[in-house]
Amino acid sequence: MDLNTFFSAVVAGVGLGSMYGLTALGFFVTYSVSGTVNFAQGSTLMLGAVLSFTLGVKFGWPMWVAAPIALAVCAAWSALVEAIGVRPFARRGSESWLLATVALGLILENVVLFTFGKDPRGMPATFLTNTGFELAGLRVTLLQVAIPLVGFGIAFALNAFVTKSAAGKAMLAVAQNRDAARLMGINVALVVTGAFALSGIFAGVAGMLIAPLYTVSAGMGTLFGIKAYAAAILGGLGNPWGVMLAGVLLGTAESVITAGFGSSWTQILSFALVIVALALRPQGLFGHATVKKV
Amino acid sequence: MSSKPRLLLLAAGLAFACGAIAQDIKIGLVAALTGASAQSGEAITRGLAIAIDELNAKGGIMGRKVTLVRRDDESSPPKGLAAARELISNEKVAALFGGIDSPVSLAIIPVVNKEKMPFIGVWAAATNITKNGANPNYVFRVSAQDDLVDIKLVRYAMQTYGVKKPGLVLINNPWGESNEKGLKVAAEAAKIAIAGIEKIEPNDVDMTAQLTRLRNAGADALILVANAAPGAQMMKARERMGWKVPVVSHWGISGGRFDELVGPTAGDAHFVQTYSFFGNLNDAGKRVFTAMQTKYGIKTPADVLAPVGTANAYDAMHLVARAIEKARSTDGEAIRKAMYEIDDYAGLIKTYRKPFAPNDHEGLGPDDYIMVKFEGGKIVPVGK
Numbered sequence: 316m317d318l319n320t321f322f323s324a325v326v327a328g329v330g331l332g333s334m335y336g337l338t339a340l341g342f343f344v345t346y347s348v349s350g351t352v353n354f355a356q357g358s359t360l361m362l363g364a365v366l367s368f369t370l371g372v373k374f375g376w377p378m379w380v381a382a383p384i385a386l387a388v389c390a391a392w393s394a395l396v397e398a399i400g401v402r403p404f405a406r407r408g409s410e411s412w413l414l415a416t417v418a419l420g421l422i423l424e425n426v427v428l429f430t431f432g433k434d435p436r437g438m439p440a441t442f443l444t445n446t447g448f449e450l451a452g453l454r455v456t457l458l459q460v461a462i463p464l465v466g467f468g469i470a471f472a473l474n475a476f477v478t479k480s481a482a483g484k485a486m487l488a489v490a491q492n493r494d495a496a497r498l499m500g501i502n503v504a505l506v507v508t509g510a511f512a513l514s515g516i517f518a519g520v521a522g523m524l525i526a527p528l529y530t531v532s533a534g535m536g537t538l539f540g541i542k543a544y545a546a547a548i549l550g551g552l553g554n555p556w557g558v559m560l561a562g563v564l565l566g567t568a569e570s571v572i573t574a575g576f577g578s579s580w581t582q583i584l585s586f587a588l589v590i591v592a593l594a595l596r597p598q599g600l601f602g603h604a605t606v607k608k609v
Numbered sequence: 610m611s612s613k614p615r616l617l618l619l620a621a622g623l624a625f626a627c628g629a630i631a632q633d634i635k636i637g638l639v640a641a642l643t644g645a646s647a648q649s650g651e652a653i654t655r656g657l658a659i660a661i662d663e664l665n666a667k668g669g670i671m672g673r674k675v676t677l678v679r680r681d682d683e684s685s686p687p688k689g690l691a692a693a694r695e696l697i698s699n700e701k702v703a704a705l706f707g708g709i710d711s712p713v714s715l716a717i718i719p720v721v722n723k724e725k726m727p728f729i730g731v732w733a734a735a736t737n738i739t740k741n742g743a744n745p746n747y748v749f750r751v752s753a754q755d756d757l758v759d760i761k762l763v764r765y766a767m768q769t770y771g772v773k774k775p776g777l778v779l780i781n782n783p784w785g786e787s788n789e790k791g792l793k794v795a796a797e798a799a800k801i802a803i804a805g806i807e808k809i810e811p812n813d814v815d816m817t818a819q820l821t822r823l824r825n826a827g828a829d830a831l832i833l834v835a836n837a838a839p840g841a842q843m844m845k846a847r848e849r850m851g852w853k854v855p856v857v858s859h860w861g862i863s864g865g866r867f868d869e870l871v872g873p874t875a876g877d878a879h880f881v882q883t884y885s886f887f888g889n890l891n892d893a894g895k896r897v898f899t900a901m902q903t904k905y906g907i908k909t910p911a912d913v914l915a916p917v918g919t920a921n922a923y924d925a926m927h928l929v930a931r932a933i934e935k936a937r938s939t940d941g942e943a944i945r946k947a948m949y950e951i952d953d954y955a956g957l958i959k960t961y962r963k964p965f966a967p968n969d970h971e972g973l974g975p976d977d978y979i980m981v982k983f984e985g986g987k988i989v990p991v992g993k
Binding site: 317319320323324326327330331433434435436437439440444447454456459525528529530532538570571573574577578579581 | 644645781807808809810812813814815817818819821822825837838841842845849850851865866869870871872873
């Protein structure tokens, strides 16, 4: 593989990986607050893309109206998943939220299949996809630059939020000790709902950003959800930066493998790499081993 | 009137009705009538129905009325197989037509060969539908065939763009594999080299990696075999790279909203069809288009959904009618032999002259295929 091929694969991979990372931030947020994750995250990504297509393209609303509405629905959907798919089980100490969230994701997928249709749809080109520039003999579009910028921007904002703001500190407090947080007057249920809603927004943003590069369809989120979870585990669920970086690493690895060996090898080798990495560092690449305090 | 004569009358009427039905020649169709490929089944139905209307207006076949019996295979091989069995043993059809899905046709073929039932494929392109190894072989086709399409694609790329080293972009499934073989053979026959073969997955988001490999290998054109969505992903990657390489494609991309998915560069992909209602139509073309206007409310050629299904089915129905007339029988074996005896037929796609032979069950060949592209939401020809 020559340098040009490698470089072009890296550009494509960073864009794709940022989407994994952004979706994985949703896993990070809910896991750090409640110890649970939302496996309907992939379907939320799809919901973001489908809604922005329906409102923005089919109904012809301006994107600055369509996008916030789509994100609000993504947030509401994730909060709903928490209320009916996670809380009832987590309260009883059951792990059944695992299956419940998967099931809710499948239900959403099928509802969209019925209402949106089976045909994949395409986002029309905008200045983001049309405008490009040459970088070391390689053509890069604005969207390809925007995607990692938004991804890392959100990771940065999230990091600032949890370390600086009161609400963020409340989240961390809930993460550290639920009962103590409750005694301190923090509304634990509300914080958990908020965390899920936030995770829904991240997935929705990822869905909207990826839509112009990909096709919009009911099934588009499934593989993203799985890969984002792989990125979350790989990153170690310890801090937003690690999760985001792990997503980018996974995406880049996939793209470089495709460029080097062809796409028949992409899934085999990239997931093998994930397993090797976790075998060597069970706490994740950027996580630290936690000591369970009794 | 007492009830007895009335009953008698009813019985007589019933007997008459049954007699009339027994006289009809039934033509069976097993195709996707619902689901994602429903348009294809509708297009085939239209072609068959218009041909059958024409036949019946002239007194039917051998003086017997022709009727169409349709069954939905829902694109599922087991359902198609069950429907074919039912049409053969219960409806006693004289000939059976197939739909868009190669796997469904491949599932039906052993049964039609065993039951001596003439089967005419009017869409599905898999090479081994007609080349199924059976002797005698009851399977004929009036459509494109993968191996022949591959020859056409290579030839078109060379003649139109002076291509010497095309790169192949193939969907990673049995259809892609079958065309990989066909394209290699076609390239070898044309004495050109293949720059590289890249597989794409239906879920691939970014195909720049595959295309970069082909570009570095010196590909001067891309030959694409994929359905609309992955095909569109390839076109978008090509556009992002700013690589203005010619794209020549199998007809898979015509099955969805390819032009919407790709955007402005959709027209850069030239792909194979057997027929287009645009341009100067021959007599059959004018006749069929007028029939579609009155029967289905079509206004312009652009309104014709899936023109290949209608055109192939129309010509195939007339060819079968001629074979039955020649055989003077609806016996499957007699029809099969008569298919080889069909003389000239001035059809929609071309004038057929002895279209079938015992070693050639393809009604159409690479010279009959046309190349088309998307333009403003329509499929328009780009010339032979």
